[in-house]
Amino acid sequence: MKPKGRPLRVAALIKEEIAKLLTKGLKDPRIGFVSVMDVRMSKDLRYANVYVSLFGEAAERKSSLVGLQHSAGWIRHEVGKYLHIRVIPEIRFFPDDTLDKVYHLEEVFEEIHAEQQQQPMLQLSLGEVVDLLREGNIFYLVCHENPDGDAVGAMLALRFMLQAMGKANISCAAADPIPRIYQDLPGAKTVVNADAEPPNFDLAVLLDCGRRDRVGAIADYLAPGKRLLIIDHHLEPGEPGASGLVDPSYASTGEIVAELFDAAAIPVSQDAALCLYAAVATDTGGFRFSNTTARTHHIAARLLETGIDVHLWNNRFFSDMNxxxxxxxxxxxxxxxxxxxxxxxxxxxxxxxxxxxxxxxxxxxxxxxxxxxxxxxxxxxxxxxxxxxxxxxxxxxxxxxxxxxxxxxxxxxxxxxxxxxxxxxxxxxxxxxxxxxxxxxxxxxx
Structure with missing residues (x-):
């Protein structure tokens, strides 16, 4: 078999599946009449450059390209169902330059980026968040500056969940030091600060905050254009251009992460349970604040069933004082x-x-x-x-x-x-x- 044989086969399959999706019609109203002309794979099969013909007036063609770029993650997920390869290629759309030599790519992508940054955060369901996490390979988990128990606990618990999914390349970061009372939580000593440059991650996850400006100096690593997932329970809009789950009906971000375990059908280990308990208990003031709900108590009861030492940790969170x-x-x-x-x-x-x-x-x-x-x-x-x-x-x-x-x-x-x-x-x-x-x-x- 020639070296190019496999890339050509993968390209042909991707082209066929994307053509089917376009024939059925995508939900994005910006996408008009589009035809897939060619798919070219990178040598390592990590990228699929999809060349499309865009029809209509100039504004309509640009709108279609913006829509395709915005839908690239979803299209990648759908195409991945039919690709029997370990890493699903990242899909990138380009106009077919054989049909329109005067099309200015740089200008178009600047417009794409500007429009994405103006788009409200795309709200996801628990299941959609799990799907997005399963797609990722290199993760950068970040919480807000001056981290509290919910931020630290939710971040560390999500790390355990990703590990249970088989993910190995996970970095956790906080701009400020982890408070003393949380430093003995499982995994807390792995958290790095803003001085540690992150790996070339393909998904950053912001926990317990909805915007880049809440993470302090770490925001420098979250350049616009990086894939960003928000998991938060604060009553504020998420980062424009990102996707995520922001729901203020939850008493803590830890509660959301606990339900992500359920959505992913992953059992909560004792270490993960302790981190989640730290999140839930501290953000409800030991279940005394008005944000405490029946759901809060149900989640806490399930965490206690793993055998965590509640007496020891409640003393640390609420009673011990130097x-x-x-x-x-x-x-x-x-x-x-x-x-x-x-x-x-x-x-x-x-x-x-x-x-x-x-x-x-x-x-x-x-x-x-x-x-x-x-x-x-x-x-x-x-x-x-x-x-x-x-x-x-x-x-x-x-x-x-x-x-x-x-x-x-x-x-x-x-x-x-x-x-x-x-x-x-x-x-x-x-x-x-x-x-x-x-x-x-x-x-x-x-």
Whole structure:
């Protein structure tokens, strides 16, 4: 057999299957009358360049090409059902230059890229997410900066799920260090930071955040045009041009990953269960927050059935406190201010406090819950000033106030009972600005 024999056979099969799909008609309304003229394979069979004739006016032809490029992943999945090869080639569409020499490819692909970046995130079902994960070979799993238990737990659990699928090339990354209380979770020590350049991944997965600008310095590795899958439960739109599952009805991203195990028919190992429990338990405040649902408890019960030591880990997540955190708590509590008839309570921590107490930023996590427990308080706030011109603010609230909706005016987001934002202003200005806006809103609602 000649060396070119196999590539030619694979090309012919791909051409035939794509022609069938085009004959049946694709769902994308942008795709007009298109004819497959040729398919050329790369030597390693990893890429299939599909040359098509595009008919109609110039605008219609460009629209068809944009539609084909946008549908390339789905077409690849469908064609892959009929290819008996280990790696399904990535499909790339090109106009047939034998028919239109004046067609400017670079201009077209710039338009394709621009349009893709303007498209809303494509919402997927659990099954469609599983299909996309099964297609991938090299994965880059990323969570938001300043990772919490849900971000870390969901990311590590997904890593176990991919390993159970037989995937071997999986990198996990976070821009900031993993907090101490999560460092002993299975797989946590494999998480790298932004200094570690990722492999040439074919799928990046953002967990517990929906946009590139939430992942800190790691965003530099997520260049536009890279395949991006979002798995998140926050009430904010996903990254334009990406695909994913964003559903705020889930109490945590960990819950979504737990249901992905079910959708993939993969048993949850004890290590994966512990990571998922960390995600679910911490993002519901030990199942006390208002986002806790019957589904939350059902998932938690199944995780406990794997034999994880709930007493040990609940103590670590919710009770254990080192001396430095205790001193930070005491300092923050001494500053608590009450406003609006004690409906609002706020405090703050600065970089100077961390230096005095030799504490770390992660030890400020959840301090706000202490003044939220005051019976009259509906909105609890902590301001964190670790940079002279930047202040981070975290809100916790009861069912009478939507923290996420309020903080959107400051570029923030999250959930109704728990949200945050970063303000480009010094601490005192941030406190005055946020408090004034909050008091105005509370008065307008009376």
């Amino acid at each position: 001396r430095k955190k205790f001193e930070l708590m005491r300092r923050a509590l001494s500053r608590v201010e009450f406003h609006a008839g004690c409906r609002v309570a706020l405090s703050w921590i600065t970089s100077g406090d961390l230096e005095d107490l030799e504490a770390r930023q992660e030890e400020v996590e959840n301090l706000v819950n202490y003044w939220q427990n005051v019976d009259t308080v509906s909105v609890a706030i902590i301001f964190k000033s670790f940079d002279p011109n930047t202040t981070k603010v975290s809100f916790r609230s009861d069912a009478s106030f939507d923290s996420a909706a309020f903080l959107r005016q400051f570029g923030g987001g999250g959930h109704a009972p728990a949200a945050g934002a970063t303000l480009d202003m010094p601490l005192e200005q941030a406190k005055d600005t946020v408090l004034k806006a909050l008091l105005d809103e509370l008065r307008s609602g009376e």
